[in-house]
Amino acid sequence: MKKPDAAGGDISLGECLYRRVLELLESKWTVLVLHALDGGRQRYRQIEARIQDITQKMLTQTLRRMERDGLIRRIVHPTVPPAVEYELTDLGRSLMPHIRGFRTWAAEHFAEVVAARAEYDRKYGQRDAAE
């Protein structure tokens, strides 16, 4: 019986279960798709256009996984040619505040991250060759 937020820092709900949820965000494109859909329902090509250099394969794969995870919904209009729209589910929307929060953090602290990297490289260099 552990307390959820003991100073010790228990990760709660079991590291294993949490890991399963972390997987939601681990694929390279998921967060970008979430932002794209944050503006409302979008068609496949719209999402593709919005996320500059994503390939069809990765976009489809990401959308499928997000649909499976219950974050987005896929709406097929049986027209010719076919039109497919995607939108956030309630579950997906409930996640957005955190995603937006992270984006805000990124905008505010990006420069610090870059500076830290430069500083680290200056101190330790990428010396792996001789000497």
Add this chain to the structure above:
Amino acid sequence: MKKPDAAGGDISLGECLYRRVLELLESKWTVLVLHALDGGRQRYRQIEARIQDITQKMLTQTLRRMERDGLIRRIVHPTVPPAVEYELTDLGRSLMPHIRGFRTWAAEHFAEVVAARAEYDRKYGQRDAAE
């Protein structure tokens, strides 16, 4: 000149820069290490013990990257045997509210994600063999 939060959902600060920041969290173990250090300064073995099935290689690699990104600080005590401690920097601490927020979301919505996956698999099965 785009507005940062137009309804359109511009990802702001440039998708490219944002992508660079997203990389911070993309490695499998980073978030778990952040939680581990959220409880305060920890020694290498303590972190390792806390994150069940991480290997030494991955832990060291993750810690190095996080140090380079300025999220954590490495403190070496020149004793024999050596003792090394890690702690969050100010930058790392500034990120924690979002990480904690996500964990809270995970705890609250994990069941829904699992249910969504089960539902999806029931509907579409993992049928890739014949028929």
Add this chain to the structure above:
DNA sequence: CGGTATCCGTTTTGATACTG
């Protein structure tokens, strides 16, 4: 339009053994 299928190189991760 909105995908699938296939091939293939790159990156990430893991197992294991060894060290100052």
Add this chain to the structure above:
DNA sequence: CAGTATCAAAACGGATACCG
């Protein structure tokens, strides 16, 4: 204790071609 080094396996990502 806190790592490194090495090798191999697996996941990821991209290019390309084709389909309903």
